[in-house]
Amino acid sequence: MTNEKNYRIGIDLGGTNIKVGIVDQSQKIIASHSVKTLANRDYTEVIKDMADAVLFVLEKTGISLSECKALGIGSPGCIDSKNGIVVFAGNLNWEHVPILQELKKYIDLPMGLSNDANCAALGEVVGGAAMEYDNAIMITLGTGVGGGIVMDKKIFEGGHAGGAELGHITIVSGGEYCTCGRHGCFEAYSSATALIRDTKRAAQQHPESLLNTLCNGNIEEINGITPFDAAKKGDAAGKEVVENYIKYLGEGIVNMVNIFRPDVVLLSGGVCNQGTYLTDPLNAYIKKYCFAGERAFIPPIIRATLGNDAGIIGAASIVE
Amino acid sequence: MTNEKNYRIGIDLGGTNIKVGIVDQSQKIIASHSVKTLANRDYTEVIKDMADAVLFVLEKTGISLSECKALGIGSPGCIDSKNGIVVFAGNLNWEHVPILQELKKYIDLPMGLSNDANCAALGEVVGGAAMEYDNAIMITLGTGVGGGIVMDKKIFEGGHAGGAELGHITIVSGGEYCTCGRHGCFEAYSSATALIRDTKRAAQQHPESLLNTLCNGNIEEINGITPFDAAKKGDAAGKEVVENYIKYLGEGIVNMVNIFRPDVVLLSGGVCNQGTYLTDPLNAYIKKYCFAGERAFIPPIIRATLGNDAGIIGAASIVE
Numbered sequence: 095m096t097n098e099k100n101y102r103i104g105i106d107l108g109g110t111n112i113k114v115g116i117v118d119q120s121q122k123i124i125a126s127h128s129v130k131t132l133a134n135r136d137y138t139e140v141i142k143d144m145a146d147a148v149l150f151v152l153e154k155t156g157i158s159l160s161e162c163k164a165l166g167i168g169s170p171g172c173i174d175s176k177n178g179i180v181v182f183a184g185n186l187n188w189e190h191v192p193i194l195q196e197l198k199k200y201i202d203l204p205m206g207l208s209n210d211a212n213c214a215a216l217g218e219v220v221g222g223a224a225m226e227y228d229n230a231i232m233i234t235l236g237t238g239v240g241g242g243i244v245m246d247k248k249i250f251e252g253g254h255a256g257g258a259e260l261g262h263i264t265i266v267s268g269g270e271y272c273t274c275g276r277h278g279c280f281e282a283y284s285s286a287t288a289l290i291r292d293t294k295r296a297a298q299q300h301p302e303s304l305l306n307t308l309c310n311g312n313i314e315e316i317n318g319i320t321p322f323d324a325a326k327k328g329d330a331a332g333k334e335v336v337e338n339y340i341k342y343l344g345e346g347i348v349n350m351v352n353i354f355r356p357d358v359v360l361l362s363g364g365v366c367n368q369g370t371y372l373t374d375p376l377n378a379y380i381k382k383y384c385f386a387g388e389r390a391f392i393p394p395i396i397r398a399t400l401g402n403d404a405g406i407i408g409a410a411s412i413v414e
Numbered sequence: 415m416t417n418e419k420n421y422r423i424g425i426d427l428g429g430t431n432i433k434v435g436i437v438d439q440s441q442k443i444i445a446s447h448s449v450k451t452l453a454n455r456d457y458t459e460v461i462k463d464m465a466d467a468v469l470f471v472l473e474k475t476g477i478s479l480s481e482c483k484a485l486g487i488g489s490p491g492c493i494d495s496k497n498g499i500v501v502f503a504g505n506l507n508w509e510h511v512p513i514l515q516e517l518k519k520y521i522d523l524p525m526g527l528s529n530d531a532n533c534a535a536l537g538e539v540v541g542g543a544a545m546e547y548d549n550a551i552m553i554t555l556g557t558g559v560g561g562g563i564v565m566d567k568k569i570f571e572g573g574h575a576g577g578a579e580l581g582h583i584t585i586v587s588g589g590e591y592c593t594c595g596r597h598g599c600f601e602a603y604s605s606a607t608a609l610i611r612d613t614k615r616a617a618q619q620h621p622e623s624l625l626n627t628l629c630n631g632n633i634e635e636i637n638g639i640t641p642f643d644a645a646k647k648g649d650a651a652g653k654e655v656v657e658n659y660i661k662y663l664g665e666g667i668v669n670m671v672n673i674f675r676p677d678v679v680l681l682s683g684g685v686c687n688q689g690t691y692l693t694d695p696l697n698a699y700i701k702k703y704c705f706a707g708e709r710a711f712i713p714p715i716i717r718a719t720l721g722n723d724a725g726i727i728g729a730a731s732i733v734e
Contacts, residue, residue, distance in 0.1 A: 172706040182709045189709065229573030245573065253549030253565065256710030257675030267585045267665045276668070276703050345587045348596070353673065355577030383596050386492040389502045389509065390576030 099163035103148055103203070104410030106210065106402075107169045109133055109185030112140075114147045115406035116155060116162075121221025123403055127151040133186045138196060140186075145200030159203060164413035166206040167193060168213030168405045174255040175412075178207045181255045206412030210405050212249045212258060214398070215242025217408030218360050222400040227357035231350045232398060233260065235363035238273070239281035239346075242408075243354060249412065261285070265345050280349075283342035286318045286365055292338065293321040296331045303331035322368050340372065344379030351393060352385045362398035373397065419483035423468055423523070424537075424730030426530065426722075427489045429453055429505030432460075434467045435726035436475060436482075441541025443723055447471040453506045458516060460506075465520035479523060484733035486526040487513060488533030488725045494575040495732075498527045501575045526732030530725050532569045532578060534718070535562025537728030538680050542720040547677035551670045552718060553580065555683035558593070559601035559666075562728075563674060569732065581605070585665050600669075603662035606638045606685055612658065613641040616651045623651035642688050660692065664699030671713060672705045682718035693717065 104123075106113040108131060115126040129147045131140060144167075152159065171183025178194025180186070194205045208216075215232035224230040228247050234240035241260020243250040251258050261281035262274045269278030270288065282288055294313045297305040304324040309315040321339070324332025347359055359380075366372060376395045384392050400407060424443075426433040428451060435446040449467045451460060464487075472479065491503025498514025500506070514525045528536075535552035544550040548567050554560035561580020563570040571578050581601035582594045589598030590608065602608055614633045617625035624644040629635040641659070644652025667679055679700075686692060696715045704712050720727060 172710050182706050252673060252675040253677055254675040254711040254713075256671075256704070256706050257673060259672040259705045262672045262705045263583070263669045264665050265584055265587045267662065274705050275707070342587065345584050349583045351576075352579040352582045353572060353577060355572040355574040357573055384576070385579045385582045385594050386502050386576050387595070390492050391574040393574075 097160065099161060101157055101162045102410035103162055103165040104213075104406035104408070105144060105148070105165070105167040106213070106405040106409060107131070107144070107167055107186075108210075109170065112144050112147060113406060114144070114151050115403070115410070116151060116157060117407055117410040121407055123406055125151050125155040126406070127154070131186070133188075137188060137191045137193075141193060141196040142200070145197055148201060159201065162203055164204040164206065164410070165197075165201060166208070166213070166409035166412035167197075168208060168210040168409040169193065170210050172256045173207060173209045173251075175206070175208050175251055178205065179255075180207075204413045206409075208249050208251065208409070208412050209242075209258065211240030212242040212251060213408035213412065214240070214362065214400075214404040215244045215360065215408065216249050216411055217400055217404035217406070218398050219244045219247055220411045221407045222404055223360055223396055223398050224358050229354070229356040230358050230360055231260070231354055231356045232360040232362060233284075233347070233350070235284060235286055235343075235361065235365045237285060237287055239285045241350075245354070248414070260350060263346065263349060265342060265349065280342075280346040284339070284346055286363060289318050289321065289335070289339050289365065290316055293335050296321070296335045300331040304329035305331055305335075318365050322371065326371070340375050340379065344376050344383070347376065347395065348380050348383045351380060355391060356393050358393050359395045360398045361395060362401070362404070366397045369397070417480065419481060421477055421482045422730035423482055423485040424533075424726035424728070425464060425468070425485070425487045426533070426725040426729060427451070427464070427487055427506075428530075429490065432464050432467060433726060434464070434471050435723070435730070436471060436477060437727055437730040441727055443726055445471050445475040446726070447474070451506070453508075457508060457511045457513075461513060461516040462520070465517055468521060479521065482523055484524040484526065484730070485517075485521060486528070486533070486729035486732035487517075488528060488530040488729040489513065490530050492576045493527060493529045493571075495526065495528050495569075495571055498525065499575075500527075524733045526729075528569050528571065528729070528732050529562075529578065531560030531562040532571060533562070533728035533732065534560070534682065534720075534724040535564045535680065535728065536569050536731055537720055537724035537726070538718050539564045539567055540731045541727045542724060543680055543716055543718050544678050549674070549676040550678050550680055551580070551674055551676045552680040552682060553604075553667070553670070555604060555606055555663075555681065555685045557605060557607055559605050561670075565674070568734070580666075580670060583666065583669060585662060585669065600666040604659070604666055606683060609638050609641065609655070609659050609685065610636055613655050616641070616655045620651040624649035625651055625655075638685050642691065646691070660695050660699065664696050664703070667696065667715065668700050668703045671700060675711060676713050678713050679715045680718045681715060682721070682724070686717045689717070
């Protein structure tokens with residue numbers, strides 16, 4: 095037993111799995127454990143399993159609670175971090191769950207809670223692609239568009255639960271339907287879901303296009319790679335889909351820069367596997383359109399590096 | 415002479431006038447003085463006049479510098495507040511002007527600098543409509559759309575100069591041209607300039623409309639009141655202009671709420687003289703469209719109360 099607190103515990107709570115990790119001072123996950131969320135139970139049971147998973151992974155690695163400085167949870171949904179409450183999380187079917195209060199029944203540590211996208215952003219700042227920066231915006235291009243804001247190496251959430259929802263900024267008012275109930279959100283143009291939707295439409299409108307060949311004539315096989323593959327082979331319809339996607343993603347990023355003017359913009363999610371094919375035109379786009387142009391600082395747009403670990407690493411650092 | 419520092423000095427620097435005010439502890443301007451900016455001179459001359467105006471108003475009121483806690487400047491343009499530099503201000507014709515360094519040659523006080531819209535927001539929080547709140551977004555509907563962000567009773571500017579430009583968030587990508595070089599900015603839909611543009615268009619498209627009667631058949635006489643007057647008298651074209659204006663303003667405000675989730679949203683500028691005719695439908699709009707709906711906190715939208723004094727009062731409080 096030692097009194098040195100060399101470890102932190104991060105929990106990535108998802109609709110399917112609860113992932114627990116022990117993070118050391120070099121921001122590496124030295125041990126982890128995953129259990130099923132089984133979200134359709136009473137929340138007290140889910141949180142009991144969460145506590146058991148933490149205690150299990152500690153025991154497995156021979157680390158005691160007294161060696162841990164803090165525990166943090168990244169949760170989907172709308173989070174009241176000040177009070178440790180999940181206000182609303184659709185994929186957990188939770189409303190007003192006092193998650194930290196419940197978890198403290200089992201584990202005695204300083205605890206923090208934030209939205210999963212915010213945790214991922216903080217993870218990249220403390221231990222990933224943005225380690226040399228204090229201020230970062232991270233945009234995760236997945237089923238939706240997740241946004242995380244880190245200012246002065248701390249998560250920025252706004253005044254009340256329901257802030258930092260960067261995916262739900264309309265960029266085309268009255269445009270494509272968004273799951274949030276509005277039309278034209280950033281998410282409705284820049285998520286992988288939106289990219290696939292637009293690729294399917296283009297395939298149908300252009301029967302001659304390579305988009306149809308690449309999916310073997312079955313548009314249900316189209317994924318987020320299809321339009322890039324077609325574009326790289328010179329397919330006009332594929333190019334148009336990719337150019338539009340980059341344009342709207344650029345619009346959303348310029349908006350974020352004009353508000354937060356961060357040191358860096360991080361992108362994550364499968365679409366980022368396109369690498370510089372995606373980031374080069376985006377960097378050119380924002381250089382052209384950010385407010386005050388090159389008279390003001392224009393942040394680089396780079397890829398996040400931690401992948402799925404970012405959420406655990408960031409959650410572990412919520413408590414300072 | 416006393417050592418009690420009961421006063422603060424606020425300066426509202428504009429393209430036409432430099433307004434200096436002494437602010438007391440109850441956040442009232444107890445004395446003020448205004449001089450012409452005459453911006454086409456060397457900046458050192460402008461700043462010398464600024465210093466003289468400060469010393470003049472102090473002498474006039476019999477308050478010594480030693481009774482003043484701090485001095486703050488609200489400037490138009492893109493501001494590097496950390497280094498006290500006006501990076502770029504079109505209506506001053508300034509680039510990279512080290513305003514605080516220059517002013518300190520004449521006045522020995524702790525000094526702060528911020529964008530004028532941010533100062534106005536802070537003014538309303540320390541001494542105006544938002545005194546009971548810690549977090550506020552203020553949107554000024556004038557020639558452009560100015561945005562000010564106050565979090566924890568402090569101005570929030572983002573990481574680098576050129577943040578907090580809330581007017582330059584595209585809400586209709588590819589839409590109306592904006593002076594910033596993009597198309598479809600919030601400003602291009604919600605400024606008084608945009609309202610007048612849309613009213614003129616409606617008057618031309620609907621020769622039978624009251625819009626044409628109200629301007630005596632001369633559309634150049636149309637102002638920001640015209641569409642509201644027509645709408646209140648039941649004119650269909652006027653109603654459509656007002657409804658569209660409120661819709662886009664609502665879109666912009668929902669975007670701000672989804673990012674900052676403030677305690678309150680303040681509106682200022684001449685259009686706000688419409689009072690609840692403007693704010694009632696806006697409050698209804700954001701209740702419907704903010705992320706997570708009524709499960710999350712939805713801030714009230716209210717009118718700012720300090721008018722042109724907000725900038726001086728806020729500037730005076732930049733230094734804590």
